[in-house]
Amino acid sequence: MSETKDRPYHHGDLRRALIDTALDMLATDQNWAFTLREVARRTGVSHAAPYKHFRDREMLLRELARIGFVRLGENMTEAMSLGLPSTRAQFMAAAQACIGFACQNPGLYRLMFSSDADKTIDPSLHDAAMKTFGILLGLLERGQRDGSFRPVAVSALAAAGWAQVHGLAMLAISHQLLEEKVGSTPVPAALDVLLDGMCCTD
Amino acid sequence: MSETKDRPYHHGDLRRALIDTALDMLATDQNWAFTLREVARRTGVSHAAPYKHFRDREMLLRELARIGFVRLGENMTEAMSLGLPSTRAQFMAAAQACIGFACQNPGLYRLMFSSDADKTIDPSLHDAAMKTFGILLGLLERGQRDGSFRPVAVSALAAAGWAQVHGLAMLAISHQLLEEKVGSTPVPAALDVLLDGMCCTD
DNA sequence: CTGCATAAGTTTCTCCTGTAAACATGGAGG
DNA sequence: CCTCCATGTTTACAGGAGAAACTTATGCAG
The missing domain is CATH 1.10.357.10 (Tetracycline Repressor, domain 2)
Structure with missing residues (x-):
């Protein structure tokens, strides 16, 4: 709990976290059927949370x-x-x-x-x-x-x-x-x- | 009800009809999110009918x-x-x-x-x-x-x-x-x- | 320090899709 | 004529998009 990103607020920088997760999965899972819910899941938030940062x-x-x-x-x-x-x-x-x-x-x-x-x-x-x-x-x-x-x-x-x-x-x-x-x-x-x-x- | 394709059987040549419908929609709707159910709908059959002709x-x-x-x-x-x-x-x-x-x-x-x-x-x-x-x-x-x-x-x-x-x-x-x-x-x-x-x- | 307005997350709900299973039907062959 | 099977239909269920209502924790005003 100090410098990096120890989720100072509800999650921290969820927007960035979602993007990172999605990029990871895109790079890992070869050809992956993109799913908002799975991005949310792997980021550890509810499936509706991403909508606070992306319209759709x-x-x-x-x-x-x-x-x-x-x-x-x-x-x-x-x-x-x-x-x-x-x-x-x-x-x-x-x-x-x-x-x-x-x-x-x-x-x-x-x-x-x-x-x-x-x-x-x-x-x-x-x-x-x-x-x-x-x-x-x-x-x-x-x-x-x-x-x-x-x-x-x-x-x-x-x-x-x-x-x-x-x-x-x-x-x-x-x-x-x-x-x-x-x-x-x-x-x-x-x-x-x-x-x-x-x-x-x- | 004579020569063309007057559905002599349950539907006639549903496989072909589904393909034609899909090609039509693909050509018409610019960039369309392909949906089996919609293809079935527009072809006039139930949404499960296509599975008799295509595994998935x-x-x-x-x-x-x-x-x-x-x-x-x-x-x-x-x-x-x-x-x-x-x-x-x-x-x-x-x-x-x-x-x-x-x-x-x-x-x-x-x-x-x-x-x-x-x-x-x-x-x-x-x-x-x-x-x-x-x-x-x-x-x-x-x-x-x-x-x-x-x-x-x-x-x-x-x-x-x-x-x-x-x-x-x-x-x-x-x-x-x-x-x-x-x-x-x-x-x-x-x-x-x-x-x-x-x-x-x- | 207290308490409220608000951003950020969660729950719940509706509609849609893919797909499986059970059921129906009608045409072809014995 | 009767039965079988390919070709449908209905029903059911899991999972996703997105909206709405509810919750929580900060930052800030007093």
Whole structure:
């Protein structure tokens, strides 16, 4: 009973606790049918308690998705900050970070792009998604300035790059990247094909 | 009461009717929370009747997904058979057919790649998905033979092409292809970038 | 220090879903 | 014609979303 979070009030920071529990279960239970009541149960509160912090189940889902975008952005930024020599290598690293994130958090990643996480409802979710996308966009713009990427419309590079990364991530967590169809290392292979189309020097 | 389907027996072909109803609702209600009882209701039977034709709700979902892959394959094949001059143009057409299918059937498309449509459970679903993917693969192989596509591992082209198309489709139906970020025609723009990396002559 | 207003949690209730079991029916084959 | 079985229907039960009423413990006013 001192510093950390010894439930100074009824529960303490239940909102945060609920989110943590949900993220845990999302990460653990592979593909879990999200249930508010089970989140409450595992957090140790009554099934109605979450409604004091989230209007409904989807509001919690949107918050989880928002956090997912933030974390994904952190992962990608970190991968880009490894001091890799070329912009192309940095793009490759960021892409693989994104796909790795999806594979380690399939439930969360699916949620982030599901219709439950409706970005037209929650501006902060929309902003988080766009900000993470902006990381990619920034890398592409930089690469174009330094002459790595072809001088086509940056929006075309962005759409292509984003779609490629997202598509690989989705296919990976759907277990559809079978070796007999797409080879043993589909992710770098596919990214290389795309990068050949994006880069000036190939 | 004559030719079409005047319920000659208890209902007639209830299995088919349930599937049709579900596909209808999936196409109509944009993003609809699938409910067996509502499918039964709209089909005009009791809520337990579907269980005579599908072990559980997920079995119906998998069947819907399977049909989705078949239809998607038909759409892509049709687009490729328009007599377009180059293999590149045919790839572009097939890709746009896929993305168009997703936009016209967002619910079905999401289902096809959701964890509800578990391809490790139902071999016929898995086969349907792989067969549709095979259409793309066939096009790539042909394009490589006729010298349109670069002589890299075809599996790399396949992974890149598939991911690109699927990624664009998912982003499109998630309303994340905003004009201010990816331009006004992101789909052909992105596909062109990829194709520049796939094709010999650019 | 006392006591109240209020945020945060709990109980209870209603409606809905998935699914199982028991019951009904009507068409096909002996 | 009669019986069987596939294909329905009814009934029942567990579990989830969410609303409403009730409870409790803080923070603050006096």
